[in-house]
Amino acid sequence: MNDVQVEDHPPRSGEPLFRYIAEQYQALQQEPVIYQWKINYQSPTAWHSGLFGGGVGIFLGLYFPLRDGDVSIFNTMSNILYSLGVIMIFYARYLINTNKIYHYHITAKGIYYTLQDDIPEIAFTIMRGVGWFGCIACVLAAGLLGPAAFIGAGASALLAWKIKDMKPELKEEVCLYSNGDKAELTLFERGGAIKLHGREHISEFGVLYCLEGEYQKVLKLLYPYLDNYEVHEVGSWRAF
Known part of the structure; x- marks a missing residue:
């Protein structure tokens, strides 16, 4: 193999590893x-954590009045919990488990690609406003909820502050073809996903998400460089 792919003892952690990956990325750019293709990828579990966390808030909003029996399910406390639950659902989906934009480049010496969260600026603006609204709502509800309201107020204020200057970060990654005898190629055709796992170094690991209808095309382009890979075909995201 060539010097783009192999180094006697490539670093495995810390700043030296980041520099090494950056150097390999620049080297592959010369090939x-x-x-190449760009894809806006949505994880199959993108909604799960948000629905769980938000569902807890909505459940509590229903639980307290149903437990007491003589309180409307649309009382002030419940309405605040419903609102926080809905906020959590959309916050988790669009700011934590957001879609990812991948831009892949296949070369004869490896794959380099960029990765960025697909978050429009309007989403940050809305969530900042929602965070401060949640803070004010919890403070106003302190008389009903007691000290627990201030926990919600603090969490909402922290949310608003945390995303004040947040911007999607563009990351540069590489996946070098492996020379090792333990390299694996995992294929999930139904999901249009390909995973390369050369166990010699982290720079030999990468996951490719293919555009609809291009899975076989990408696979055929890669096969000439993966003679030593052990192939595993899977039928679900869990197995992938």
Whole structure:
């Protein structure tokens, strides 16, 4: 193999590892690109954590009045819990488990790609406002909820402050073809996903998400460089 792919003892952690990956990325950029594509990828579990966390808030909003029996399910405390639950659902989905934009480049010496969260600026603006609204609502509800309201107020204020200057970060990654005898290629055709796992170094690991209808095309382009990979075909995201 060539010097783009192999170094006697590549670093495995810390700042040296980041520099090494950056150097490999720059080196691969000098290679002719065999094929490239950009994809906006949504994880199959993108809604799960938000629905769980938000569902807890909505459940509590229903639980307290149903437990007491003589309180409307649309009382002030419940309405605040419903609102916080809905906020959590959309916050988790669009600011934590957001779609990812991948831009892949296949070369004869490896794959380099960029990765960025797909978050429009309007989402940050809305969530900042929602965070401060939640803070004010919890403080106003302190008489009904007691000290617990200030926990919600603090969490809402922290949310608003945390996303004050947040911007999607563009990350540069590489996946070098492995020379090792333990390299694995995991294929999930139904999900249009390909995973390369060369166990010699982290720079030999990468997951490719293919555009609809291009899975076989990408696989055929890669096969000439993966002779030593052990192939595993899976039928679910869990197995992938």
